[in-house]
Amino acid sequence: MTRLAVFDCDGTLVDSQANICRAMEEAFLLAELPAPPRTAIRRIVGLSLVEALQALLPDAATEKHRRMAADYKDAFFRLRTSGAMAEEPLFDGIAAVIERLQTDGWLLGVATGKSDRGLAHILAHHGLADRFVTLQTADRHPSKPDPSMLLAAMAEAGATPAETAMIGDTSFDMVMAKAAGARAIGVAWGYHDQSDLVNGGADVVADRVAALPALLT
Incomplete structure (x- = not known):
């Protein structure tokens, strides 16, 4: 599977x-x-x-x-x-979660409002460019919460909605997941409140990064 x-x-x-x-x-x-x-x-x-x-x-x-x-x-x-920007750090524990999910046999993808160029920069900077089998950005899709990004990710990875989880910090991610028929996993360390995630359709909300692998099983 x-x-x-x-x-x-x-x-x-x-x-x-x-x-x-x-x-x-x-x-x-x-x-x-x-x-x-x-x-x-x-x-x-x-x-x-x-x-x-x-x-x-x-x-x-x-x-x-x-x-x-x-x-x-x-x-x-x-x-x-110009070097004027602050570093965009990975949230603590994210690299370990990505490693754990890959070890457990998960395929990984990204669906983001960033451009192709912006996403490529982030992934290369953090040494994650080879971790993801599908990358979907605003350059090629309508804005979230339209499900286009997630549908394309599933098609590219060969996964069904029942086999797919969308992990995000905003209600837009949760609505997109539900529109695509995928599981909606909210995260509490981002930019929308937990109530926004729940109202957007989150099946569950991770209160810390280390909790993600268990919520995906």
Whole structure:
């Protein structure tokens, strides 16, 4: 039997909130708009950029959302290449969990609102590029919670919904999992509250990283 565990990236594998907030603040600065509070920015982590900006600026035109999304990407790349960004560390214990799941025979994947380039950078930086059999990003799919990313991951890995678990820190991940027919595993160390995860359809919520393998059995 094929067993597939698909991870979200930001807020699940890595703690990237400082860099996401800083790049979003720069995008708002370029648009000559006051930046939203960081609590609001963290709430949209997991969405693709245009959808995230639609949530932050619901009254703005679509073209403005697209322009600010491009400014965000430029700011993120500029900050990263200049060395101005903070490290995006793996959450404590994630590397060990990935090792454990592989040893137990799980196939692993990622479904993220990041770009291909952003995800590749993170995985290479942490030495995880060869751990995942399927990588799905915002470059090739509609934004979460549309199930497109997860459906593609299952097809690429040869797994059925019943054999698949989606692991994420936001309600968007949970709704996506349910829409794809997969198990929804929330994590409590990310950017949405446990109540958001439960309301999004989480079958269970891991309160710590080390608890994940047992919840997947």
